[in-house]
Amino acid sequence: MIDNQFKGTSLTPEVSGILSKTFADDKIGILVTGVYQRRKASLAQFNAGWREGYLGNENNWGSLPVDANDWRGNFAKTQNRPGPTDVYQVTQNAGYDFTDIDRERINGQVVLQVKPSDTLDLLVDYTYSQNTIDARTNSIGVWFNHNNTSSNWTKGPAAGPLFYAEEFGAGEGKDLAITGAVAANRNINRSLGGNLKWDGPGGLSLELDVHHSTAESKPTSPFGSNIAVGSAIFGVANQRVDFQTDMPVISVAMHPGANIQASNIRPAGNSFRNAYIKDTINEGSLRGRYDFESDLIDSLDFGVTFTENKVRSAFNVIQNDSWGGTLSAADTPDALYAITPLANRLAGMDGSQSPNLIPNYFQVDTVGLINLLQQRIGICNASAVQGACLASFSAAGATDRRIREQTWAPYLQSTHKFDLGAMRANLRLSVRYEKTRINSSALVPIPTGVVWVADNEMGLLGGNAQDFSTLRGEYANWLPAFDFDLAPTSDIRLRASYSHTITRPDYTSMQGGITVAQPLRPNGGSTASRGNPGLLPYKAKNIDLSAE
Numbered sequence: 001m002i003d004n005q006f007k008g009t010s011l012t013p014e015v016s017g018i019l020s021k022t023f024a025d026d027k028i029g030i031l032v033t034g035v036y037q038r039r040k041a042s043l044a045q046f047n048a049g050w051r052e053g054y055l056g057n058e059n060n061w062g063s064l065p066v067d068a069n070d071w072r073g074n075f076a077k078t079q080n081r082p083g084p085t086d087v088y089q090v091t092q093n094a095g096y097d098f099t100d101i102d103r104e105r106i107n108g109q110v111v112l113q114v115k116p117s118d119t120l121d122l123l124v125d126y127t128y129s130q131n132t133i134d135a136r137t138n139s140i141g142v143w144f145n146h147n148n149t150s151s152n153w154t155k156g157p158a159a160g161p162l163f164y165a166e167e168f169g170a171g172e173g174k175d176l177a178i179t180g181a182v183a184a185n186r187n188i189n190r191s192l193g194g195n196l197k198w199d200g201p202g203g204l205s206l207e208l209d210v211h212h213s214t215a216e217s218k219p220t221s222p223f224g225s226n227i228a229v230g231s232a233i234f235g236v237a238n239q240r241v242d243f244q245t246d247m248p249v250i251s252v253a254m255h256p257g258a259n260i261q262a263s264n265i266r267p268a269g270n271s272f273r274n275a276y277i278k279d280t281i282n283e284g285s286l287r288g289r290y291d292f293e294s295d296l297i298d299s300l301d302f303g304v305t306f307t308e309n310k311v312r313s314a315f316n317v318i319q320n321d322s323w324g325g326t327l328s329a330a331d332t333p334d335a336l337y338a339i340t341p342l343a344n345r346l347a348g349m350d351g352s353q354s355p356n357l358i359p360n361y362f363q364v365d366t367v368g369l370i371n372l373l374q375q376r377i378g379i380c381n382a383s384a385v386q387g388a389c390l391a392s393f394s395a396a397g398a399t400d401r402r403i404r405e406q407t408w409a410p411y412l413q414s415t416h417k418f419d420l421g422a423m424r425a426n427l428r429l430s431v432r433y434e435k436t437r438i439n440s441s442a443l444v445p446i447p448t449g450v451v452w453v454a455d456n457e458m459g460l461l462g463g464n465a466q467d468f469s470t471l472r473g474e475y476a477n478w479l480p481a482f483d484f485d486l487a488p489t490s491d492i493r494l495r496a497s498y499s500h501t502i503t504r505p506d507y508t509s510m511q512g513g514i515t516v517a518q519p520l521r522p523n524g525g526s527t528a529s530r531g532n533p534g535l536l537p538y539k540a541k542n543i544d545l546s547a548e
């Protein structure tokens with residue numbers, strides 16, 4: 001496979017194979033399959049964040065000035081301002097992201113089938129799949145303070161910016177954000193199953209089916225599953241986002257002495273997110289069938305299924321909110337930031353040839369920068385593992401949620417064939433009973449306060465306080481169904497069916513514990529969520545009539 005990247009074109013392998021063989025007069029069979037695949041790719045994109053929507057007559061932080069008396073003194077810089085009843089949003093941040101992706105997949109399966117007699121079949125299978133993704137992103141962009149802004153707007157009632165810009169004084173130390181990010185995770189699926197089928201005498205057949213399956217996702221990096229290490233050049237004079245091309249154009253002018261070059265870059269804030277999730281399913285099913293020698297009843301099916309699903313999701317973060325800068329530019333080696341022309345990476349996108357486009361971005365040696373900051377200021381001292389930057393799932397601020405759902409489901413079904421006059425009819429009657437119990441436990445932090453980390457952002461202080469809580473839920477349902485079809489002629493068949501079905505709540509909705517999304521927004525927009533294992537499933541009564 002030929003893969004195209006920012007660094008050029010490379011060959012990546014894909015290998016697959018299959019082996020199938022029978023033995024002992026075809027009473028024993030084995031199947032082995034396997035696939036290995038490697039892929040590399042690159043992605044360039046513009047992204048923007050937005051403040052919550054405003055009405056044209058609002059006068060809040062982030063909104064446009066409403067009249068010439070506004071304290072910011074920039075009312076005259078707003079062109080085609082949205083009307084009093086128009087709705088609009090202002091840009092909070094904008095940037096360009098350049099991502100290199102390396103993906104590796106391994107899939108395999110082994111199947112063993114044995115037929116010791118004409119009435120007995122045994123099958124055992126094991127399936128394995130692994131998907132490893134390493135995505136490294138370099139970004140450059142701007143954040144807005146919504147003070148000395150200028151802008152131009154489309155017509156309402158839903159107005160959008162044609163451009164949005166802001167100016168800063170030399171003493172404000174406004175930052176041009178430079179970020180190195182890594183997302184490194186491995187997803188592994190394992191499934192072991194067995195099936196035993198017996199054809200007994202007199203039309204009786206029994207089948208036992210069991211399996212144990214797991215799906216697990218965890219980081220492969222010693223720094224966590226998703227990290228972002230920020231740097232900045234402080235000294236933006238003005239910044240602008242022009243939305244009049246398919247790819248919006250970000251332009252920046254710097255104050256003297258703050259040129260966009262490696263020697264002016266300072267490390268800033270950073271975040272090391274550690275996430276883990278595992279889903280374990282154990283299921284056993286015993287099914288039976290009896291075929292009758294009768295004109296009225298054709299067969300009787302019966303059985304019971306037990307399903308247990310256990311889900312654990314855990315998360316914690318080591319975050320240093322030092323967005324105002326840490327080490328000086330002189331103390332930060334220039335070699336950590338490789339300057340790279342930006343327009344070439346966006347070639348082919350409308351707007352990439354604009355003379356106002358930010359000229360360069362930086363490929364950050366993220367690992368080298370982390371090691372420097374750990375050595376100098378100990379940014380990873382809270383790590384659960386020495387020499388890494390992994391947030392502990394048992395430390396303060398961690399979220400650890402676990403759900404166990406158990407369902408018993410016996411069923412009974414009969415099929416019938418009979419004549420109504422000269423017409424042949426088929427009838428199926430069934431009933432299924434399902435009883436489900438849910439146990440949801442969560443370890444969540446207890447906030448003790450808040451801290452101001454930026455102009456419009458606040459973070460929670462958790463201290464060492466945590467609480468482990470358990471919630472339970474239970475429900476049961478009878479689910480009847482019947483299907484009837486009739487053939488009045490050899491070319492026409494009439495069908496009618498009626499059934500009860502349920503749709504269960506998703507696991508996110510059943511997770512216990514309260515999650516408060518960060519950062520908090522002092523002027524609104526903050527959110528929190530909590531699940532409820534006592535939620536009942538949706539129940540539907542279905543009627544279907546057809547003719548064919």
